Amino acid sequence: MNKNIDLNNLQNEGVENVPMQERRDFLKMGLAITGIFAGGSLFSAVSTFNSAHASDFAKKYPYKPHYSMVMQQHRCIDCERCMDACVATNHVPNVHGAYRTTILEKETPDAVGGKREFIPILCNQCNLPQCTRVCPTKATYKDKTTGIVLMDIKKCIGCLTCQEGCPYNARYFNEEKKAVDKCNFCWDTRLSKGEKDTACAHACPADVRIFGDLSNQEDRVFKIVHQIEKAVWVLRPEAGTRPNVFYTKG
Amino acid sequence: MTIRSLCITAVAALSMAAGVAVAASYPEAPIVYDKPVKGVIFSHKTHVEKGLACDMCHNRLFEQQAKKAQENKDFVMESLYQGKYCGACHNGSLAFASNTRCATCHIGVKGDARAKGGAKGEAKGHH
């Protein structure tokens, strides 16, 4: 009985002091150490399935640069500067349901220390996009050189099948443009003009949104996606779209 | 009527006994800062209930006037890490460190809207 009470009241002593060998042994079992207890004799661990998965399909980077974004989810404070910057940069209309990126809020009452998490979302610029497959007129397409999923608005018939196909709710019909609109990593407004990042990443005060090149081993995005200390995951991996937006925390 | 006034008296007496009455005049509603970023909450209630007295923060760290601190140029996280403002306690030893548990105080635009009774943050409810 006594032992049980002790277990319930254990304090996480932090993972900073876990030896690298220990971590690697756990990783081989498909587990990442999330905490140590009782003077380092007890470990808590989570499955690294998602991160293993993420780096598996990140193996192929057919584009140069291979644009990608990593969200340091734990750092997001929903100040929404990213959303404001996106609206201003990309002329997103001020109507309900019109946005290229937004922030979702998750309540985590049971989590140690946190009451809530904010989860920024945007187009995942998938390697296997559903939206481009279902579009009848190739109005939306994956650009051959940049890998960004773009819109050719004159071809959009407004059937909204791409909205149904997208597992990320990344698309909306823009009444002003008379076409479906979506995040294009600020291709027309910034990247093609020589800027190195997107408006949202640029505006983020908390270093949540890290924009970069997955095909470059020196790039921060590459390093975060390929490290083994922290779990890295993608949203809705079961949809099989091979997204290029990754999430991490801790 | 008599029962109700009795209860009120009893509660007041108990509060006095518990020493809560010293902070009887603190603002009930949480304060939500909107600069330099939107939606950062401070709750007097939470802090008073932890046993903190008014003079522990006022007017050494914060002036009495709500949100006065956000007029200052140095009201940023970096200052907190240096022990200013919230960082005086939120340093990892007295209270959780300022560079952890971000979303505890940063309730965001959504949390702010909710605190003000707005409906923002609900994607549904169309029409």
Add this chain to the structure above:
Amino acid sequence: MAHHHTTPSLNELVTGVANRLKTAGTGFYLMVFIAAAVVLASAGTGLMAMIKGHEAYYNVYREVPWGVLIATYVFFVVSSTGLCLISSIGHVFGVQDFMPIAKRSVFLSIATILSGFFVIAFEIKLPWRMAIWNVISPNLTSNIWWMGTLYGIYLAFMFAEYVFLLMNKHRPAVICGFSGSVAGIAAHSNLGAVFGLLMGRPYWQGPYMPIYFIASAMMTGCAVILMFHILGYKVNKQEMAPDMQRALEVTTKIGILLITVILFFTTWKLIAGAAGQPNGAYPVVQSEVFGHHAFVFWFFEILMGMAGPLVLFILSKGRNLKLMLIASLSMIVGIFVMRFNLVYLGQALPVYYDLGVNEFKEMLHYSPSVYEWVITAGGFGLTALLFLIGEKVFDGHKVEDL
């Protein structure tokens, strides 16, 4: 088939049509007037939405972009494909009993698909762009492209078939009828695939949809054939010939079979969405079976759409026309709601539901706006209008000795 007609002159044809229209009662003209008014109101509403922006008039929104107009479109093309397939049993595949229903069914398959196109024109935001870019920028991996293209081909074949039937040219009619059936099956299963091949929508996803759509079309075809043939004889105030009675009897029997097939399909769809509580499908099935969508599902889809008509068809023995008419009317209402359920429920669960975020914790709701209902009514109005006019112009679609 043996004898050749002496082709009537144009004057004779016009006189015949004029006489039939003259002899029609006020009831007929009242119905024509109502149908035409509904179509006009619908077209006006649709054009207004198109010009001023759909957003202000329709209740569909970002998370539920497809509403009652898509459901109505699906309903009409399901009906058209069903009319084509069931009627082809006789005049294409040579089963004598089905011969008498050929002409009216082919005519109605054209009327219903035109009604479907009429409604979808107001649902798609920029239909004129479709006419251009579907042709010069086709996406061959897109089911919606195949559907649109194949339905275009289908309509051409059905039209040609009807013309050949009118001219009593049996052989080209059979060739067109067969080709139309093939195009119809291909088009319609592609419509199923529009829903079924969306990887991010678990309630729809899988090979079920294309298969279900074809079986469901045939079931719908039986209901529509029975309803319009019985109504047609009422409109023309004619006694039904024995061979037509026989045709409706066998159609009823096929209807009974197909209702049980769709009940079987539906049962397994529900079990598949419940067993193991699959992500993305289970909450939808829950709401369908005993949640907030349960009444609509059980009352309209199951009771009115299938179970009720099944009992009535069996009781009618394929001969009690009154029971058969009630059953087919009930079925059509039920099937319309069935199409709505299919379209809505696939979108009802937000794509981020499993993320557990505040924004998307609940099922999404959608109820059509008045404008959407008016346009929907226009689809039915157009079918009614074409049906009524068709009865008089083509003289009750009499099949002479095919």
